[in-house]
Structure formats: C-alpha cells, structure tokens
Amino acid sequence: MTAPDPSAPLLPHARRLASSRIADLLASEPGRVSELALRVGPIHASFARQRYDRQALAALVRLAGDAGVPAAFRALFDGRKVNASEDRPALHVALRSALGTGDVARDASAQAAEARSRMAALVERLASSGVTDVVNVGIGGSDLGPRLVVDALRDFHDGRVRLHFLANVDGSDAARVMAGLDPARTAAILVSKSFSTQETLLNGRVLRDWLDSGERLYAVSANVARAEAFGVAADRVLPMWDWVGGRYSLWSAVGFSIALAVGMERFQELLEGAAEMDAHVLEAPPQANLPVLHALTAVWNRNALGLPTQAVLPYDQRLALLPDYLQQLVMESLGKSVTPDGKPVAVDTVPVLWGGAGTNAQHSFFQALHQGTQVVPADFIGVVNPAHGHAENHAALLSNLLAQAEALANGFQSDDPQKSYPGNRPSTMLLLDALTPRSLGALIAMYEHSVYAQSVLWGINAFDQWGVELGKRIAGDLLPAVKGEGPEPDDPATRALLAEIQRRQP
Template sequence: MTGAHRLSPLRAEAARVTQTPLRDLVADDPDRARDLVLRVGPMHASFARQRYDRAALDTLFRLGESFDFDGRLQALFEGELVNVTERRPALHTALRSDLVDSQVARVSHGMAREAREAMRAVVDAIVASGVTDVVSVGIGGSDLGPRLAVDALTRAGDARIRVHFLSNVDGHAAHRVLAGLDPSRTAALLISKTFGTQETLLNGGVLRGWLGDDSRVYAITANIARAAEFGIPETRILPMWDWVGGRYSMWSAVGLPIAIAIGMDGFEALLDGAAEMDAHVLREPVRRNLAAWHALTAVWNRNALDLASQAVLPYDERLRLLPNYLQQLVMESLGKSVHIDGSPVEVDTVPVWWGGPGTDTQHSFFQALHQGTSTVPCDFVGVIRADAPYRDNHDALLSNLLAQSEAFANGQDSDDPHRQYPGGRPNTMLLLDALTPRALGALIAMYEHSVYLQSVVWGVNAFDQFGVELGKQIANTLLPAVRGETEADDAVTRALIEEIGRQR
C-alpha cells in the first residue's frame, strides 16, 4: 500500500474533527489537559492544544505502529544503512549513547569516546595557552548546532574563552568577526567534513593570514589529507566520520566550540541529555514516545489539515537561534519529493519552518498568526526556572508564553470584525525545567528523532541533501565569469554579470 493510501484515514478524521472548534475539543474533554502530555527527563510536553481528539490521535498512533516505528528506530540505532542513497548508516546516536548490541554501533561509540578524549586535550591546551578568543569557521551543520549551543549555554560573564562564529562567505562577515580581536591571543577552528567547502576554505584562508601564525589553527574533518594540505598537522586535527551527517554532528568533535565555551564537562552533560532522550525514544512504544507524538502531530498538521508552514517560538532569549537550527535540521532532512526508491512522493512533505523568540516576535509577525488567512501551527518552547536575577521579568515572560498559546487555540469573539480572533491555531508546548546542557541535549535529540520518524512515514531519506549541490556547482562554473575571465552561458546571468562589471 502506498504512503498516500496509508495516510488516507487521516483525511476522514480531519473532516470530522475540524467541525468542532479547538477550544471546544479541549472543553469537552476535561482530562485532556493532563492526559495529552508526556514528561521525559527535564522536558514536559503538552499536545492538548493540537487540533485532534482522542479518536484521531488513536488513528495517528495506529499509523505509527503500521510504519513500524519501533523497528525503524532500532535499525537506526543499530547502524543499518538507513541513508540508502549514500549507502551509509546514520549513527549520530552512537556519538552519545551505547544502547544497542550491534558491532557497528559499539565500534562507532568507541571511536566517539576516543575523539572526546582528544577534544578534552585540545580544550586543555587552548585554555593553558592563554588564548582569550576562538573563531569557529564552518557552515551549515558545522556551524548551526555549535552556534546554538554556545549562545544558549554560555552565561554572561562566565566564559573563560569567548567563542565567535564565521560562516558566510561574504567578506563583511569576516571583517566584523575579526574586528577588535587580538591575533596573538586568538585560535581558529576550521570545521568541514570534506574540507572542500568553499565558504570554509575561503574564510579559513582569511583567518590564517590574519593570525600570521599557524600554531593556533585546528581542524575538525573527515578528510585529514586535505586538512594537511592546507597546512594543519595531524596533531591538531580532530575526526569526523561519513556515518554522521553534518546537521547531526554537533555531538562529535564538531562540538569543540561548545566544549571550549562551557567546558568539556558541560559538553558531556549535553550528550547525556541527548542519550537520555535516545533511551526513551528507543524503548518506549509509540503511544508513550515523545518523538513519535511529535512526528505524528507534524504529519497530521501537514497531511490531514493541509498546513504548509510551521513556527517555532522559543520564549527564552538564549534559545533565539533555535528556529535557525531547526530550519536546517527539518527542511534539509525532509525537503524531498521522491521516495527512497526514486518514485515520486504522492503527498506533501515538509512544511516551511520559521520563527523567532518571544516576546520580540509578538510585535512583528504574531499579527499574521492570530488574524491572518493562513493557519500556522506552532511549537512553543519555554523554560520554567530562569538563571537571570530578574524574577519579575521572567514571570512576565512566562505569562506571555502561556497567554499566546491560549489565544492561538481559543481565539476571542467580538462584534467588531477587526477585533475578532478566530482561534483554532494548533500548538504544542515544550517546557524545559531549566536551560541546562542536559535539557538542551534532550530537546535537540527529540527533534532529531521526530524528523527521522516523519521521514519513515513519507518514505524519504532524512540523511542526504542533494538539493543543496546544484547551486554550488553552478557557482563554481560562474566564478571565472564574475572575474571577467570567461562568459556565462545563461543569457540572464550574462546580463547581470555585465551590470556588475559596469558598476565595479
């Protein structure tokens, strides 16, 4: 049976459920607020304001069981070739947990442990050297995860070493990052799986020239030979492996910027939180599995309710980069239109993920979320206990978080159409007890597993990203044309290059 036919029962459930306003679904089921919740370690998740009732949710659970979520998760953890198009396992779980008894998982976990010992030595060496600043150079998966974690977990004034990130090939980005830094007290990390990424190599060259001394340049890569050609000795190269995709790699030596910023023990706690989520996801059945609930809810919103967009709204300034991180994790993983066997996908796959931190975004795009013509489901992420000393501010933040979730779901009637709120905006509430390395690790791991289970339903490969390659290939062929050495084949591009030349 095709994926489309297997998803068809959701349509019938949606046609029934959408006859009842979301606020009535909640009001008519007094136990819903306490039953449609799960707690895993430092996370509390409430699905009580999603637009399904218990019968529809039961249909979703049966769908997950029919797709053998339990077995597919076991295959992921054991190191089967889930990345079929590239003939590789996806063993990011082995970087942080040792939960299955397969040889490939055990070997991979052992390699990860050895790499962490090497990371600890590098962190100690950098701290002992008197370095005050580290510039991490990478892009995509080599940048977004570490950047999020450093921004979220570095407490103001506590950092022994300041970590800066450089990703964009735009020279203005390098100029801004390096301004005010002392090259004699700065180290550089060049992070690239292939060590062939144009942006990273160009920025790495800028940084190496600015430092004037290669003794404080480190590499994290799977291509040691290329890093050595760049001039970095093997003693300053940490490993990556082809069985870990870039957007799943922050748990590896790619997380070195995190370890430098918060200490190696903090980095280990991040991994422990992810491992705790791994254990839950691997061992709990679909009906008590947080990642499965989250994945099935995403499928419901996309394929039953036809919602083409998804917002993520962290109500903690330290999580302001979470939407950026999830854009890549979700959209690069699930932005596919063919099944693993190459046949066309018959249903819509990934929605557009976007968002921003509250309360700032309440004064920008929330108008469209409340009263616009498109319904956008939301993931709210809140933190119960704050670290900042301003209790009144945090109370106001939490009240806004709770109020927006309630307003989206319930709306408000009014005789004035301009002041009427339709409600019916489904949302999930994810609450962290505190923003600790352990909690952040659990949150990110939950999203990783949700993405994988969505890919199982849609029959796509969550671990390749061929869609990013075409533009890069064309850019390489156009670089000589931009320099005036050749002429572009495409007429529009040729005219644009001519205009660039006239204005230079």
Template sequence: MHLTQLLEPHADRLKALSLSQLNAMDPDRAHDFALRSHALYLNFARQRWDRTALQALFDYADSAGVEAHIRALFEGESVNRTEQRPALHTSLRTDVSTSAVARAARQTALDTLAEMTKVVEALNQPDIHDVVSFGIGGSDLGPRFVVDAFGQAHGPCVHFVSNADAHAIDRCLEGLDPKHTAIIVISKSFTTQETLLNANIAKAWLGANAVDRIYAVTSKTDAARAFGVDASRILPMWDWVGGRYSLWSAVGLPIAVALGMPAFEQLLAGAAKTDAVVYSNPLRSNPAVWHALSIVWNTNALGLSGHVVVPYDERLRLLPMYLQQLVMESLGKSTQSDGQTALDATSPVWWGSAGTDAQHSYFQCLHQGNPTSNIELIGVLKPDHAHAAQHQVVLANLLAQSEALANGHASADPHRVHEGNRPNTLILLDRLTPDTLGQLLSLYEHSVYIQAVMWGINAFDQFGVELGKRLAGSLIEHWGHEGESSDAVTRTLLEEIRRK
C-alpha cells in the same frame, strides 16, 4: 492508501469542531494528550485532533514500522539508503544498542572525546584570548547556538564566522590580536568554499602565529595537513554522521572550548536520556513519536505549510535557525527512498524567533492572518536570573498566547474577532542546562527521523543543496569570459553587475 487519503476523513469530521469545543467535549485531554520525558514536558491538547484521529496516526505509524526503523537507526543499519550508509549520530552519546556497528562507532566517539579534551586544554592557555571557529551549515549552526545559549563560561572567547561575505570575517577579526588568537576550521571534506575562503584570510592574518594556532575538524586529514594544520591538532569526522546531526561530535569543539568539557559531556548525557526513551518506549508513550505525529497531522490532514517555533527564553533565540537546517534539509524532499514521487506533502517551512519579541512582530498574522500555521511554544520554568517578577511576565505571556491562539475571541467588531483554532504545542523545560538542552535537541532529531519514516523519504541525504553550488563554481571559474552561463537571465544579470 497513502497518508493524506487516510487522514482526510478525520480532518473532514473535525472541521466543524473548534479547539474550544474539542477541549470541552474531552476535558481529560489536557492531561491525556501530554507527556513528560525527564526534564521535558510536552502538551499536545491544543492540536486540532481527537482520540480517533490520533489513533489513526498511531496505527499508520505502526504499519509503517516506526519502531523497527528506530531500532535500525540505533543499530547502525543503512538507513541512509541513497548513499548506502548508516546514520550513527546517536552513538556519539549513547550505548543503548548492542550491535557491533553501534558499539564500534561508540568506541570511536569515546576515543575522539579523549582527544578533544587534550585540544581543549591546549586552547586554554593564558596566551590564547580568542578562538575563531570557521564552518557553515551543520559545522556552524549547532555549536553557535549552544555557545550563544550559555554564554562564554570557560576559557578563551569563542567567535563564529560562516558567511562567504567578507564583511563577516572583517567584523570578527577587528579588535582581535593575532598573537593571542587561535582558529578552528570545521569542514568534513575540507573543500567547503565558504569555510576555506575565510580560513585562508584568517591564516594570512595570523602570520607567523599560524604555525601552532590552527586546529581542524575534518574527515580529510591530508587536506588539513596541506593547509598547514599539524596532525596533533586535527580531530576526526566520519561519513556516518551528517553535518546537521554532528554537534555531538568533534564539531562541538567550540562548545567544549567555550563551556568546558564537563558541560559538553552533560550535553551528550542529556541527549542520551532522550535516546533511551525513544529507543525503549512503545509508540503511545514515546514523546518523539507524538511530536512527529503532530507535524504529520498538521501537514497532511490540515494542509498547513508553516511551522513556527517561538522559544520564550532569550537564550534559545537561535533555536529556530538551528531547527531550520535540521528539519528542512532532512525533510525537504519530494522523492521517496524507493525513487517514487512522494504522494504526501513533506516538510512544512520552519521559522520563528524568541518571544516576547515575536508577539510585537508577526503574531498579528498568527492570530488573525490567513493561512494558518502550526505553532510550537517553548518555555523554561526556572530561570537563571534573580528577576522573578519578570520571569512571571514571560511565562504568563507564553500561556496566554497559547490560549488565545487556540480559543480566539468573539467580538461584535469584525476587526477584533480572533477566530482561534490555531493549533499549538507547548514544550516546557524544567531549567535550561546543557543536559536539558541535549534532551530537547535529541527529541527534535528523532521527531525528524520518524516524520521521514511516515513519509517514506530519506532524512539523511541533501542533494538539493548541491546544484546551486555547482552553478556558482562554474560561474566563478569562467568569470569574465565568454560562455559564463547558458542561461539568458544570468547573462543579463552579469552585464548589470559589470556596469556597476
């Protein structure tokens, strides 16, 4: 029996019960359906499940070998089955595993941290005012998000360029001085089209300054050197760390430049705290397991295809964008690891933005629209500003939206009826620091992996992004010539482009 079939009887049984009724029937669930992990507090009491359904999910997780799979991840087993390699991003920040593979990866990570420290010192010279980071996807989203969250607290001002659209780099370089600017090129293969297009523009813009102002993070040292990067300014990447799991590696160099190495090390330490909990705790007290099961329940039992993330903290405004790649590139699969077609729906569509702005945008649809989405609301208890009354407004809105989504509102006027029953999870951080953000992001990574185990898919390959790239490359190669494309619609669109 596959997962959806297993959960269907529980979903049918619960359809007649509202969230208000579930909480009234089981008042202890407000406490019992919540966990604390260091600085993180997670409350799942407003998910549309009861203890029996939850037990069925835990039973399935147990039968799927989730605990064994977690250990396999940490210990460097070949969990990326389609590419026959481990996924050792946890070794970038923790040493909980005693396996030889994990220990070797950990030592490599520590050696790289020492090299990063030297590079950060080199970039913190008085004549370097700005640093531009070129990367895309996992080589951009993580560092961009963390730097945006904490601001420019240290050293030169760090900028990010990812899009191949040259408007992006033109806007970035406008106002910068090539005599006082350095660039970082982040690309595992050093062949990423968008990154190299932008890096070449920046290299020409730097002119004579390019000789000692270009740094690289890559697994292809020879290609970086051919581009003009001195070996002393190249930091490594490895095939056992996927791009979307790589901000903990030298890919995080822009974070270390903007915030300082101590802050970057605190980010790693926070992630290690969650790693230790996930590695050691049994399923019932494992926060990443609870988080994963809530998404599996909504996807496979309730049939919800949307997952909305709304952080009630402006500093976390890029978190939904970061999670879109982490989750949907990892879980957007319809083929299981064994090559069979997946029988269960996998990743919902993740989206969202910062509250309270979101309330004045799409919350109308979340409250009264159809279909329903699963909603994740994130709050930070202690702000880093002095406006206490304003922070109370933010937290009050966070709590009120959670309650309104769950419980709804009755009215004689049908236009004012809020049906409620919108499942939502609350995640609270004691404070937003590099340490607590590391804890949160590690939680999401482990949740993604556990979901993949439950669905029998590989969280670490990404073949779905390659076809479009190949087609684009072919079009570029044959642009303006006969036989550019065998697709009739593409040929028609090319004709339209040329008419302009």
C-alpha cells in the same frame, strides 16, 4: 508510479473534525489535558491544544505502527544503512549513547569516545595557551549547531576563551568577526568534513593569513591530508565520519567550540541529556513517546489539515537561535519529493519552518498568527526556572507564553470584525525545568528524532541533501566568469546580470 499515501487513514478524521474547535475538544474529552501531556527527563510536553481527538490520535498511532517507526529507530541505532542514497548508516546517536547492537554501532561508539578524549586534551591545551578568542569557521551544520549551543549555554561559560562564529562567504562577515580581535591571541577552528567546502576554505585562508601562524589553527575534518596541506598539523585535527551528517554533528568533535566555551564536563552533560531522549525514543510505545507524538502531530497538521508552515517560538532569549538551527534540521532533512526508490511521494512533506523568540516576536509577526488567513501551527517552548534573579521579568515572560498559546487556541469574538480573533490555531507546549546542558541536549535530540520519525512516515530519506548540490556546482562553473577569467555563462538571464555587475565594478 506514486508511493502509497500515508495520510489516507487520517482524512476521514480530518473531515469529521473540520468544524470542531480546540476549546470544544478540551470540554468534550475529560482528562484530555493529562492524557495529552507527558514528561521525559527535564521536559514537560502538552499536545492538548492540537486539533485531533482520541479517535484521530489512535489513527495516528496506528499509522506509526503500520509505517514501522519503532523498527526504524532500532535500525537507526543499530547502524543499519538508513541513508540509502549514500549507502551508509546515520549514527549520530552513537556519539552520545551506546544503545545500538552489533559491531557497526559499537565501533562507532568506541570511535566517538576516543575522539572525545582527544578533544578534551585539545581543549585544555588551547585554553591554557594564552589564547583569549577562538573563531569557529564552518557553515551549515558545522556552524548552526555549535553556534546555538554556545549561545544558549552562555550562563555556563567558564570564561577561559571567548567564542566567535564565521560562516558566510561574504567578506563582510569575516571583517566583522575579526574587528577588535588580537591576531596574536586568537585561534581558529576550521570545520569541514571533506575540507573542501568553499565558504570554510575561503574564510579559513583569510584567518590563516591574518593570524600569520599555523600554530593557532585547528580543524575538525575527515580529510586529515587536506587539513595538513592547508597548514593544520595532524595533531590539531579532530575526526569526523561519513556516518554523521553535518546537521546532526554537534555531538561530535564539531562541538569542539562548545567544549571550549563550557568545558568538557558540561559538554558531557549535553550528551547525557540527548542520551536520555535516545533511550526514551527506543523504549516508549508510540502513544507515550515524545518524539513520535511530535512527529505524528506534524504529519497531522501537514497532511490531514493541509497546513504548510510551522512556527517555533522559544520564550527564552537564550534559545533565540533555535528556529535557525531547526530550519536546517527540518527542511534539509525533510525537503524531499521522492522516496529512496525514486517514486514521487503521494503527499506534501516538509513544512516551511520559521519563528523567533518571545516576547520580541509578539511585536513582529504574531499579528499574522492571530488574524492572518493562514493557520500556522506552533511549538511554544518555555523555561520554568531562569538563571537570573529578575523575578518580575520572568513572571511577565511566562504570562505572555501562556497567554499567546491560549489566545491562538481560543480566539476572541468582537462586534468589530477587525478586533475579532478566529482562534482554533493549534500549538504544542514544551516546558523545560531550566535551561541547562542536559535539558538542551534532550530538547535538540527530541527534534532530531521527530524529524526521523516524520521521514519514516512519509517514506523519504532524512539523511541525504542532494538538493543543495546543484547551486554549488553552478556557482563553481560561474566563478571564473565572475572573476573575468572564463567564458560567458550559457544562461541568458545570468549572462545579462553578470554584465550588469561588471559594468558597475571599478
């Protein structure tokens, strides 16, 4: 039996609006620009160039109510077991705000506060130890979140240590990171909840042997015993918990590298920005709730309009890693085809998310956005006030940001079909007053909450990721054969490829 179709109330509106253009919607709905804009703290958002009208938006808002989105957020914050397949809560919000009620949420907030206190002490200890470089070793959420924030907040680095990131099991990545570093002045942080992640342990062993000193090894893990067995003293192990998924963990001690880069005060400001978005998502009604509107827009584009991809286009080089980070957040969370009770979903779920930083991306894939056969909805992200003094550059950047969104929406007709732009390509505009720890925290939390709201609307679990396990298991089974120590693979294609690899090896 298939789960109920959440898009059914939207399809009549999609058919009604099939021939409508964004420019027509703007002209026919006085007040649309102001009605479809809202501000939350340092973020201004505009949905005016989405392809829905007031009636369709009202249907979307009703859909949020019928799906129980407000109650689902209350359950998330209160520590209910929203991750049904693993029978546990998802309390990343407790890492930055104390908005949950009940013992589970309060206990999580207390544990998070204690971990921050320990992390602050380790930050001071490491930063004053003579170490000049720190390598964060992790993969997935243990890498993408800290890497994004450290890079985005480069203007706030306090200069005490330089941060580097090592993720890929490919040994060339380790060689690249270590090149030019002095092992006597380098420390490593190994980030793995279970302390059994293959990539992290292999890279950790490379660094451990290269450092030739366990005194400069640190870890973030839920498995202190394994970290100690690896050579990390217990007082240099910061905690992780099973109620925080990796892609939601940068707010925890996984953010150790962030705090080393910008200091604990700035790290706290990052948390405060996220907490501001947390309070908003709990308190604002769906029609005035930024993450919920963002989620409803995603559902409209995916299910009502049938658009299979989503572009994220930050017009600030400091946010160049945001599309990579959001790929995991969105596609690992929403890449599900069954409901928690095992029923097939009735509609398409996750879009393929991709993107790049403007203006570079304009000279890369924007040709396809403007004139390709597929319509790609986009999130444009701009920063009003830069951290540099190059006013002409920033004016050019903002003009390109505004122009691209306008061109995608309105298009341009030419007598030469090759020079015509069809337009009517929807986008959301997100403007940050400035790129600060607070605004970055709010932006990331907005996307987290949008993803959760989408999962509620689609009736799927945003917090498990069983889809990544099969390949890992097969890789573990194949490793002995690749090393020439085990039986041949059963799969004939794999067996032939392995034989080809071995023929080419010395």
